[in-house]
Amino acid sequence: MLTERQLEVVFSVVYEYIRTGEPAGSRTISKKYLRGCSPATIRNEMADLEEMGYFYQPHTSAGRLPTSKAYRLYVDAIMQRRRTAPAETEEWRRSIRESRQGIESILAYISRLLGQATNCVGVAALSALEEVQIQRVSFLRLGGNTVLLLLVLDGGLVHHSNISLPCELSQDTLDELGRRITTIAEGHQWSEVRDVLLRYVFEGLERMWDSCREAIVQMDALLNRRRSRLFVGGAQHILSLPDFQDIGKFQTVLSLLEQEHALADMVERYSVKDGVSVTIGDENAEAGMEQLSLLLSPSSGSGARAILGLIGPLRMDYEKSISILEALAEDLDDVLVQ
Amino acid sequence: MLTERQLEVVFSVVYEYIRTGEPAGSRTISKKYLRGCSPATIRNEMADLEEMGYFYQPHTSAGRLPTSKAYRLYVDAIMQRRRTAPAETEEWRRSIRESRQGIESILAYISRLLGQATNCVGVAALSALEEVQIQRVSFLRLGGNTVLLLLVLDGGLVHHSNISLPCELSQDTLDELGRRITTIAEGHQWSEVRDVLLRYVFEGLERMWDSCREAIVQMDALLNRRRSRLFVGGAQHILSLPDFQDIGKFQTVLSLLEQEHALADMVERYSVKDGVSVTIGDENAEAGMEQLSLLLSPSSGSGARAILGLIGPLRMDYEKSISILEALAEDLDDVLVQ
DNA sequence: GTTGGCACTCGTGTCGATAGAGTGCTAACG
DNA sequence: CGTTAGCACTCTATCGACACGAGTGCCAAC
Known part of the structure; x- marks a missing residue:
């Protein structure tokens, strides 16, 4: 002691x-x-x-x-200790509200704000989509077996993906399929309705059973994947720090940021249920993070679950960074709740 | 002489x-x-x-x-001179085809490929949306006056944006509005149908004239804006060039890349109708480009118009860069035509 | 337990000398 | 008249020597 x-x-x-x-x-x-x-x-x-x-x-x-x-x-x-919220909080909150163009662009914006305010790299991850309520599901024929799957989630979150079905379906059939899925899934979380959908949607569409099943499976893959959608912002600001004057160190960071999947996994892995988590240098098992600290804060707003984070040098201003991260996470909560 | x-x-x-x-x-x-x-x-x-x-x-x-x-x-x-296509062309074409998840992710992927293959910064811009055929238009009520505008364009290109309407409309009304607009616009370019829409869509919806008009205006803003959607990839590769060992020079490039709007404008401005255009150093009026060269190649595929480009040091390997850019632009053509 | 003194270590910055690369100029050559 | 060899000159990069300063570890005194 x-x-x-x-x-x-x-x-x-x-x-x-x-x-x-x-x-x-x-x-x-x-x-x-x-x-x-x-x-x-x-x-x-x-x-x-x-x-x-x-x-x-x-x-x-x-x-x-x-x-x-x-x-x-x-x-x-x-x-x-008790931390004081940064002075710019109000200003940020306003600018976030003004820029409200769906959650994805909000997260991209916040990641940039984070980077700018702290001279670290800001990250924002969007995950746990299967816990978000579904608003509408549509399928659009693109040609051949290729179909555009269009998913609108609560809060104006739009996901789309090209999928391939085992056989060619007409647009009318696809519309019918989309309508049925929407009717059942609307207002529910995906995890609640996935199994129901697999069993009941297809009455009257038995001939297309394979295709319908495949569509549901692809939706499941889209919503259920571990991978969070990740936004990285303000990487240029860390160049102004003396710690990264050495080009090699900066390159380490850059190549880390390039590996979006690994980064998203790391963010998921090191975040805690609520409150800011700080992982310092070699406390983090991820390769390349030995000389970096990772700050994470989940946003507890309803709808999509988001995680905000900061990646910076070991000698970052933790007090300032933590309070900025807390403030922005709170701002995000407010925006998500609406 | x-x-x-x-x-x-x-x-x-x-x-x-x-x-x-x-x-x-x-x-x-x-x-x-x-x-x-x-x-x-x-x-x-x-x-x-x-x-x-x-x-x-x-x-x-x-x-x-x-x-x-x-x-x-x-x-x-x-x-x-006649240039020989790089050996990797076939491999790239295959990997682009495999990754086909809508044009936006293809462009993001190509920009990374460009950066990696040339040690320059790869850029890919998507523009002239008003010349792309429209496939479907939907509106979704998000709460209050806020509506999610969902636009599906030819080739599975999805655009969405939160818009505010002057008065609150029910989802049924919005569906009706979406259906009418889709019927008229489907298979046409936006520029062809914009005026028609403003005049004829609203029979039977006269009460909501203001709202409908506003919706069209917002669609117009979304499709008609000069701004291209820009993808930047592989910025980390230029760090391996001796030209950017100096941290200051790299910072110039980074801050240039940060200004997405200015960059998109520049790409639009300096590209030519077809073939590769090369703008060397101070031939480019853009601030910060004095020590950089800009290579651009439009992709002439049907559907969306895309421009691929490279930003690198004055002493880049022009021969190699040009042929790589040409090859990837051609690959993109193939993919866009489908 | 705390403090002042002192020798020692190590990185930094400065100075001068040197080597090397490359030029411009001049005179000679075909 | 274009081309070439020779030579003096300039500028940079590199290296060793050296002094300086910051900081430590240790020891003896308080």
Whole structure:
């Protein structure tokens, strides 16, 4: 267990490093944060804390840098405290409401806002579509066996996908199929009606059983897939951070962001039911995330489930980032509830 | 007018610089490209050509670098020649066909392919929607005056947008409105039927005249807007080029790519009716493009009009880039025609 | 337990010398 | 008159030497 003063030293080093980006030396800490102690005292504490795994030195004659263990301590302390909402909250809320063009463009917009406000990469994931109420289902013949499946979900969320059916159906048949599915599914979640649909929809359409079944299966695939729809925004802002002046580090981030599927999986995996979750550096098992932190906050609004997140350097301003993320998640809740 | 030898010198310098990224000196040119002439002769030619604006020197004791004027000469010569299609063409065509999930995801995919194959930034724009045949129009009540406008165009292209109508309409009325518009517009281009719609659709719906009119106006806005839908892909690849090792240069490119609207406008503005257009450095009036080249190729397939493009450094491998762009534009044609 | 002093380490920035690449100019050559 | 060889000149990049400063670890004194 750490003493009170040791805690203060850890917090000071983390805070100082986050502020300046430079390794923190004993002199600085003594002068700025712990006036009661001389640099020598701090040096002793630092040596102990380094042994305990809270700090490391890039080279012998440099100050100390925090390890993930130190960041963890720091972040946990922040999470205890009450945070003040950022001043721009109202402005954001207004601009989100104004830009309301369906949830997808809202999420794209919020991911950009997140990136811009924090100088991190903003992400927004939309998932658990099978829990969203269905409003309408249509099929449109595109030619041959190819059919456009058009799904309108609660809140104006539109999904569409080209599907192939085992045999060619006329547009009239497809309309009939769409009407029947809509009648049954309207106002319900997909998970509630999937099995019903598979059993009852097709009275009078027995000849097309195979095709109808295939259509339902494809809908299921569309709605039920693990993959969330992912929006990434504001990647350019992290270039202004000194941490990414090195082109190699930035490239790591970029190639991470390119792998949309892996990223979406990670977002799903590391988010918690409610409240902000912070995953620091090597706490994250994902390759490439060793030097990055991941902040996630689910949006608990009705309708679609969304997760907002931030990806940034270990030494991001956690306090600011967390409160911005919280504020925007709340804004999103409001918009989703309508 | 340039002599035969002067042309050769210009081509050699451009080619050598594209190959190595280093300023080309008289010795190198004499030894590699113009064995018949001594370095001294080349020096004389180079001095003349510099005066004519084809070269410049970063400093007195360095070799020559090509100006846009020299690149232009080089590219024009390439465009004359017959180009061989890249070996991967068949593979690309297959993977595009396999990934067919509507034109938008195809374009996103192609933009990534472009970036990957050329180490430039790939772009793909979708425009001139008003020339695409309409397949179906639906309206869905989302609550209050807000209505989801759903437009299915030829080729499975889906567009949707939340619109606000002056007064609240029932879903039945909206269905009726959608049906009428679909009947008239189906199989026609929007530009052909817009005026007809504004005049005739509303018999029997006179009470809702204002709302119907507004709906049409909003459709018009959606289809007729100048803005193309733009896909940018593979931006991370240019980081592997020596030209963008400098973080500042890369940031220029990134901030350019962020301005989607300006970029879309530029793509529209600089593309030509058919064939590849090459805009080199300061030939492009757009701010930030001084050190970049823009290659564009329209896709002439029926249905939606698409433009594929590449943004890369001045010293990109024009020959390879042009043939890759041509090949992928052709692949896209095939897919669009179906 | 805390502190001041001191020797030691290591990275950074500066200076000067050097090597190398490339030019421009001039004079000679065919 | 065009071409070429030779030569002096310029500019950059690189390398080693060196001083400087920040920071540590350790020890002895308080």
